Amino acid sequence: MRVINIALVGNPNSGKSSLFNALTGLQQKVGNFPGVTVDKKTGTSTIGEHLTANIIDLPGTYSLYPKRADEWVTYEVLMNPDPSTRPELVVLIADASNLKRNLLFCSQIIDLKIPLVIGLSMMDIARKKGIEIDIPGLERDLGVPVIPINPRKEKGLDKLRKAIEQTARHQYRAPSRDFIANAELASAPIAELKHQFPSISDYTAIHYLINYAHIDLEPSLRTAVESVRTQTPFNTTKVQAEEIMQRYARIKQVMANSVVETDPLQKALFTEHLDKILLHKRWGYVILLAVLFLLFQSIFWIAQYPMDAIQWGFAQLTGWLGNLLPVSWWSDLLLNGILAGLSGIMVFVPQIMILFGLITLLEDTGYMARISFLTDKLMRKVGMNGKSVMPLISGFACAVPAIMSTRNIENRKERLLTILVTPLMSCSARLPVYTILIALVIPRHYLLGFLSLQGLVMMGLYLLGVVFALTVSFVFKRLIKIRERSFFILELPVYRAPRWKNMFMTMWEKARIFLKDAGQVIMVISLILWALSSLGPGSGMARIKDHYAALEKTDTAHVDDYEKSKKSDLLAASYAGRLGKAIEPVIRPLGFDWKIGIALITSFAAREVFVGTMATLYSVGEDNSENQLTLQEKMDQARKENGQKVYTLGTGLSLMIFYVLAMQCMSTLAVVKRETRSWKWPLFQFVYMTGLAYFMSFIAFQIFG
Incomplete structure (x- = not known):
């Protein structure tokens, strides 16, 4: 059985995570890339009868010119791969409903001469927008296999696996012709560098010349690049700007040959109508508070019954064993050490599963990104921006990955402020503490017959953390003297029906992690x-x-x-x-x-x-x-x-x-x-x-x- 490494790449919100989950199922693990704290997700997938793949889910990026720390991870793996993560093949997920934007990154990967398979997602959204794509024509223009897929419904995955297998067997090869004339962008330095290292592509040579100081190159290659940079003229800004202009000019030709689009003003999507309500300048905030209110009410209402059953079960088991076992140190250890500790772990699993399940539901439907958009104005007043909201919301689950995710905030001061206040968000580890204390001192009353007083107190504790996070950030923004220009650009994904399989998979995984780690x-x-x-x-x-x-x-x-x-x-x-x-x-x-x-x-x-x-x-x-x-x-x-x-x-x-x-x-x-x-x-x-x-x-x- 042959095993290959596959890098899974794509623009943010292109469906990359959905494909990763569909291909790997429960055979996943999360770790850190060597030397950095950005999470990498890896998983195994059976591609063919004699081929298995280790799939590395790389952070989403729009191009090979990284701005954020997580984009640098993707860049370094593709440009100078570490042996543990070196991809033999790249699967790029392109959003068919935003094909022009996605083709920029795609064309850059093609010119790196890494074997490539394109998975074309969001085909249903493209059709609703009135976009028709000639798949065979697109394949001819790009020179790589293009497979329409719908990972959420597991459609097209067999064809994608077949294309991966054929590419791994070299039935599909990287195009010999560049997408654009890269050699002409800086002919002298590229020719000099390729004279010493003929195996690299023209486009790879350009990136070595631009970012050699930031890539961990082998000593001989680094010496050669530095020598070329000092001996031949090379204008980084000019080369990069000219490259992007040429790529979009060629992409325009590809779109004209293979894509038919109707007037976008003629086709209003359901997403746009729904956003008029959910992003309303007044009602949007009312709806947001209602969503959070229902979230915390559900944690108590749904979890109450399994929690009571677990507590009763452990109490009965402990009492039964206590009457059965002799009085000794080892029975005391079993009853008051091991079983007491186990009961303290197991009783909170239902609430943790429900919390993560509901958060996954919000992410899957596309509403979580709207929360960032709604709160950007408020975030700016306290020294952060809308991108800070996602780490803060992630802090409701765990502050550790939430703080890692601040790497997509470009502004150093806003990133530091987000790091400093994120632990004030009530993480899932606080949930067992809140639950036992609320049950102790807050009566189980229902206001108006259906509003749980305990649920309201729980929501109040979470809101208290939010209020203090905003207040502390407002104070610290005057104390931390870092001046840097800030901007906020966010792509709102379309609303989609939730994937219940994905939600239950997440609930199971989070419960397993809690039981194993905590x-x-x-x-x-x-x-x-x-x-x-x-x-x-x-x-x-x-x-x-x-x-x-x-x-x-x-x-x-x-x-x-x-x-x-x-x-x-x-x-x-x-x-x-x-x-x-x-x-x-x-x-x-x-x-x-x-x-x-x-x-x-x-x-x-x-x-x-x-x-x-x-x-x-x-x-x-x-x-x-x-x-x-x-x-x-x-x-x-x-x-x-x-x-x-x-x-x-x-x-x-x-x-x-x-x-x-x-x-x-x-x-x-x-x-x-x-x-x-x-x-x-x-x-x-x-x-x-x-x-x-x-x-x-x-x-x-x-x-x-």
């Missing part, structure tokens, strides 16, 4: 916490056990009371208890006790660890009957030394606000350091977010406590 962290910390909560320094815990054993012998009428006091004292004397007591004076003004203090420390590894920490702390030392209580019931019964409830409305709101605003994520700090190439900004981010969280939590507790 689950491993939660389980490890849960086991460490069990040990820290069960063991203590010196002979302190032994003396406590002896003390209560003596009391139980002399006063048998109050054995149950002594047992509860003993558990409390043993936990306080443990390593975990001593750590919590040490930081309690600092967090007491916020309404937090020492157990919450331990959770604040452990959840710095991952915010969702808060729930696993609480599950362990409230399980250690309990008897079998108490193990049948859910974590929420245990936290609700928690009392301070003076008998007051630990989780009052004031404490709950204070803790929720702290998690909205605090930088409780090591991974985010690490990626900020990588993106800014300095420890200055992540340290600044940690200090300002922690200080802001402490101050606002203090105010909340003083008002509601």
